[in-house]
Structures are given as structure tokens and as C-alpha cells.
Amino acid sequence: MGYHxxxxxxPAATEINTLGVCLGASTVSxxxxxxxxxxxxxxxxxxxxxxxxxxxPKKTLVNALNRFELSAFDGVAATGRxxxxxxxxxxxxxxxxxxxxxxxxxxxxxxxPAIVSAGGETFMVYAxxxxxxxxxxxTGNKCASGTGEFLLQQLRRMDVSLEEAAEWAATETPYHVSxxxxxxxxxxxxxxxxxxxxxxxxxxxxxxxxxxxxxxxxKKVDRRHVMITGGTTRNxxxxxxxxxxxxxxxxxxxxxxxxxxxxxxxxMDNDTAVSPHITDLFHSEIASFDVLQPLSHFEDQVExxxxxxxxxxxxxxxxxxxxxGSTTTKAVLMRTSDNALLGTVYLRTSGxxxxxxxxCYQAILEQxxxxxxxxxxxxxxxxxxxxxxxxxxxxxxxxxxxxxxxxHAAAAVYFDMGVDTIFEIGGQDxxxxxxxxxVPSDYAMNEACSAGTGSFLEESALETLGVEMEAIADxxxxxxxxxxxxxxxxxxxxLILKMPSMRGSATRTSWPAWSIRFA
Numbered sequence: 257m258g259y260h261x262x263x264x265x266x267p268a269a270t271e272i273n274t275l276g277v278c279l280g281a282s283t284v285s286x287x288x289x290x291x292x293x294x295x296x297x298x299x300x301x302x303x304x305x306x307x308x309x310x311x312x313p314k315k316t317l318v319n320a321l322n323r324f325e326l327s328a329f330d331g332v333a334a335t336g337r338x339x340x341x342x343x344x345x346x347x348x349x350x351x352x353x354x355x356x357x358x359x360x361x362x363x364x365x366x367x368x369p370a371i372v373s374a375g376g377e378t379f380m381v382y383a384x385x386x387x388x389x390x391x392x393x394x395t396g397n398k399c400a401s402g403t404g405e406f407l408l409q410q411l412r413r414m415d416v417s418l419e420e421a422a423e424w425a426a427t428e429t430p431y432h433v434s435x436x437x438x439x440x441x442x443x444x445x446x447x448x449x450x451x452x453x454x455x456x457x458x459x460x461x462x463x464x465x466x467x468x469x470x471x472x473x474x475k476k477v478d479r480r481h482v483m484i485t486g487g488t489t490r491n492x493x494x495x496x497x498x499x500x501x502x503x504x505x506x507x508x509x510x511x512x513x514x515x516x517x518x519x520x521x522x523x524m525d526n527d528t529a530v531s532p533h534i535t536d537l538f539h540s541e542i543a544s545f546d547v548l549q550p551l552s553h554f555e556d557q558v559e560x561x562x563x564x565x566x567x568x569x570x571x572x573x574x575x576x577x578x579x580x581g582s583t584t585t586k587a588v589l590m591r592t593s594d595n596a597l598l599g600t601v602y603l604r605t606s607g608x609x610x611x612x613x614x615x616c617y618q619a620i621l622e623q624x625x626x627x628x629x630x631x632x633x634x635x636x637x638x639x640x641x642x643x644x645x646x647x648x649x650x651x652x653x654x655x656x657x658x659x660x661x662x663x664h665a666a667a668a669v670y671f672d673m674g675v676d677t678i679f680e681i682g683g684q685d686x687x688x689x690x691x692x693x694x695v696p697s698d699y700a701m702n703e704a705c706s707a708g709t710g711s712f713l714e715e716s717a718l719e720t721l722g723v724e725m726e727a728i729a730d731x732x733x734x735x736x737x738x739x740x741x742x743x744x745x746x747x748x749x750x751l752i753l754k755m756p757s758m759r760g761s762a763t764r765t766s767w768p769a770w771s772i773r774f775a
Contacts, residue, residue, distance in 0.1 A: 270293060272290065273289070274524045275332045276289070276518065276522070276523060277317070280375060280376065283376060284317050286321070287303070287513050288303040305320060311722060317343070326534070334346070336515065342538055345537075346526075348518075348519060351382060354390065354518055356518035357510065357515065359388055361514075361517075368388075369383065370384055372470055375488065376487055379470060381470075394473050407488075410441075413442075415607065422493050424459045428459070431457040431460070433448070446582040446607070450607075458607070460493070463494050463497060467497035470498060482502050486511065546739070552734075570629065571633075577638075578613060578638065578652075580609045581642045585604070601619040637656055639654075639663075665696040669694045683711045684711055685701055688700045
């Protein structure tokens with residue numbers, strides 16, 4: 257996936273040609289500029305391209321540069337984050353590239369007090385002196401909520417296209433979502449749609465939240481003639497929200513590839529290293545990581561419990577179970593006489609709990625119809641749990657609405673009467689439940705961070721590695737030395753510390769019997 261803009265390609269053997277590369281958190285952008293040797297001439301942009309690297313910047317950079325003969329350029333320079341240090345190109349820090357690009361695009365009669373860099377994974381503000389030099393860098397916390405990639409992830413979770421988002425943001429009243437934390441924001445979106453708030457309002461709220469994140473960074477800056485750059489500037493609904501709060505907001509045409517332009521301009525004025533052949537583009541140093549034992553070494557310690565499937569019979573009395581989760585919705589039809597499963601379905605909620613519930617009912621019905629007349633069955637009850645249980649239960653007119661902790665405990669005790677500890681890793685939450693005599697007596701949840709939960713794992717694998725959810729397990733089991741980041745904390749770690757056995761309980765002397773559910 258990439259964005260390419262061809263300006264013009266007039267041949268000029270005596271002109272100076274330079275190439276600028278920005279190695280960003282989510283994209284690789286390239287700018288080719290050309291200039292007449294005359295000191296008074298102004299460089300002009302010849303060619304630009306933007307490529308989403310989807311977790312593989314090395315391959316993306318090679319593919320993007322393959323259409324150029326690097327040795328034909330008078331200078332090549334790179335900028336960006338840490339990855340720029342791994343390429344055999346002259347590189348400059350991003351602030352220096354921003355200053356160079358600002359001088360190029362700045363209108364002669366307007367002095368911008370600040371430049372907002374709104375990228376895929378980071379928002380920051382460069383405060384400028386009257387001479388156009390960066391005097392301060394204003395950043396928020398490290399949270400990615402409100403950034404471009406975060407917006408795309410949430411739209412995908414709600415099954416909303418960018419075109420729909422743009423239309424809704426312009427016409428809908430925004431539903432307030434938290435911008436303080438990506439987890440809270442995701443929770444707000446999920447809970448809102450699960451309670452029946454229309455997706456257009458939630459989408460408009462996301463766009464407004466992104467604008468508010470930028471306005472928060474600008475609270476110490478004069479909000480006049482502020483310039484905004486970065487790929488997120490193509491989010492026109494966010495820009496419209498900002499225009500309401502910032503007088504004469506400046507969005508240059510060069511905004512999506514601003515830093516790459518600055519690198520190309522710097523290469524025009526400075527000597528750069530000899531451009532390497534594409535095969536020698538990267539340093540050969542090897543980085544070291546702490547590693548864990550392969551997951552495959554622990555396969556014999558996992559036991560899967562299941563209930564057998566059976567064929568429905570005329571006259572069966574059944575109970576329907578429905579779990580409307582933040583990410584997925586599941587349903588089972590169980591025969592009461594022997595607890596056999598007669599039908600099951602697992603699908604995505606997509607921000608529409610009632611719609612997902614109806615699809616589950618339809619799927620179960622179609623499974624039954626292939627074996628017996630559905631009218632010959634008697635369904636005596638419907639039990640509903642999950643974050644969307646209230647609206648789904650109301651839609652189905654059932655009184656059987658319960659929270660997940662009760663449902664988890666009932667299922668775990670059914671399979672093992674001796675179980676006393678449940679870890680549930682759901683789409684958005686991780687929970688610990690302690691069971692006493694078959695009854696849940698204590699529980700804890702991940703309080704702030706959703707790292708390691710289902711939707712986080714799925715989105716990270718897809719966005720960063722291009723791995724589909726269905727392939728994660730098989731790929732993970734082939735790893736021979738899983739790498740670990742010592743700065744991250746798994747979501748279950750704080751929950752384990754709350755377990756009675758970890759708190760020094762006098763009544764607990766052995767490691768608990770665990771029931772772990774992955775959803």
C-alpha cells in the first residue's frame with residue numbers, strides 16, 4: 257500500500273538532484289527535488305511517494321528505492337526515528353529536517369508560532385522562534401490514542417471505512433470518548449456501540465478526540481497561523497475540527513512528506529556520504545534481545561476441555577447461551593437433558609451487539625434446520641453475558657442477563673469441581689477470578705493497560721507484522737527463541753499479585769488449579 261505523486265520529470269543534466277527519505281513509525285516517505293545551480297534559484301519538488309511499511313520498514317525501503325539509481329543523485333539524506341541509524345545513508349534528526357522544510361514552505365508574510373507533527377503513532381509540537389528555528393518540543397505521554405494508526409484500528413474494529421468516517425464526522429454530533437489512554441478510548445468506543453450508540457456518532461467522537469489531543473499540546477502556544485504536518489493531515493474531518501479552534505490553520509501541500517522534504521533540502525546544501533548500492537543499504541550489526549524458551553516446550557502442560565456436539569432430536573428441550581463481547585460474539589444451543597451442544601457460532605461484534613446477536617441466532621437456526629424441524633425444539637431460556645449483555649438481553653426480552661465472572665465460574669466448575677483460579681484473556685480485558693466452593697469470591701481486572709489482550713494481540717500482529725489472527729498461534733509455536741521486552745508488563749502480572757496464594761494467605765499452601773480461557 258503506498259501513495260505516489262509524480263510532479264514533473266524535465267531532464268536537466270546541469271541541475272542538482274537530491275533525495276530525501278523519512279523512516280517513520282508507520283510509513284517510509286521519499287522526496288526527489290531538483291535545483292538549478294544558480295544561487296538565486298529555488299529547489300522544486302520533482303517526485304514524492306509514501307509507503308506504509310506495516311512493520312517491515314527494511315523491505316519497504318528497498319522496494320521504494322529500487323526505482324531510483326542512488327548514485328545518480330548529488331546527495332541523499334535520511335531522517336526519522338531510530339531506524340535511520342541502521343541505514344548506510346547520511347542522516348539528520350527530525351527537528352532539523354522540520355526546520356529545513358518549514359523554511360521552504362513558509363509564506364513570506366506569515367510567521368508560524370508552532371508546527372504540529374501529527375504522525376501515524378506520535379503527535380508532537382515544535383515551538384518556533386521568530387526566526388523559524390525550533391525553540392522547544394512539546395509532547396504528551398507515550399500513549400498512541402488519537403494518532404493516525406489508532407484511528408484506523410478503531411475504524412476497522414467497528415467495520416467503518418475511511419469514506420464513511422469522513423462523511424459522518426462532518427454531519428454527526430460527536431459522542432465523547434476519552435483521549436487520555438488508548439485503552440480507555442477503545443473501551444469507550446466498544447461500550448458505546450454495545451449500548452446502542454450509533455457508529456456515526458462514535459466515529460465523529462474519535463475524530464474530535466484526535467483534534468483535542470493536538471489542541472491540548474497547543475495550550476501554551478498562540479493558536480494563530482499554526483502549521484500542521486504529517487500523514488494524519490489527510491484526515492479531513494480532524495482538520496475541520498481544528499479549523500474551528502485555530503485561526504488560519506496552515507496545512508501545506510507538502511504536509512504528508514514534510515520531513516522527507518526537509519532531508520532532501522538538507523542534502524542540497526550539505527555534503528552527504530557516497531550513496532551505497534541497494535544491497536549495501538543496511539548496517540550489518542546484530543542487535544541482541546532477551547529471549548524466552550519456545551512455546552512448544554509447554555504444549556504438554558495445556559489441557560483443553562470440551563463438550564461434545566450431538567445431533568438435535570425432535571422434542572429436545574434446549575437453552576441458548578449468548579456472549580456479546582467487546583470484540584466477538586458467541587452463541588451455543590445446549591440440550592438440557594445431557595448438556596450436549598447442538599449448535600455453536602463465533603463471529604465479530606463489529607460495534608453492533610444487536611446485529612451480531614441476530615446473526616448468531618440466524619446461524620444457530622440454519623445449523624438446526626439441516627438436521628431437524630426447528631419448530632420441534634423447545635428453547636426454554638436465553639442466558640446473556642458480555643459487555644453488550646444489557647442491550648442484547650433487552651432486545652431478546654430475556655431476564656437471563658449475568659456478568660462474565662458468574663458465567664466463567666459456572667463453566668469452569670462444570671469442567672473441574674476443584675478449580676479455584678480462572679484467568680480469562682478476552683478481547684479487551686484480562687480478568688482473574690478466585691473461586692471458593694464453586695462460587696466466585698474475588699476477582700481483579702487489568703486496570704489500565706490492555707497490552708496482551710486479544711484485540712491488542714490481533715491488531716499488533718496485523719498492523720506491525722501483517723499476520724492474520726487465524727495464523728498467530730501456528731506462527732508463535734514455531735518460534736525457537738521468543739524475544740521479550742523487559743520494559744513491558746504482561747496484563748496478568750498485576751492480577752497474579754492479587755491472588756490469595758501470592759498475598760501470603762494462611763489457608764493456601766499449594767499453587768492454585770488454573771483454568772485459562774482465551775477469547
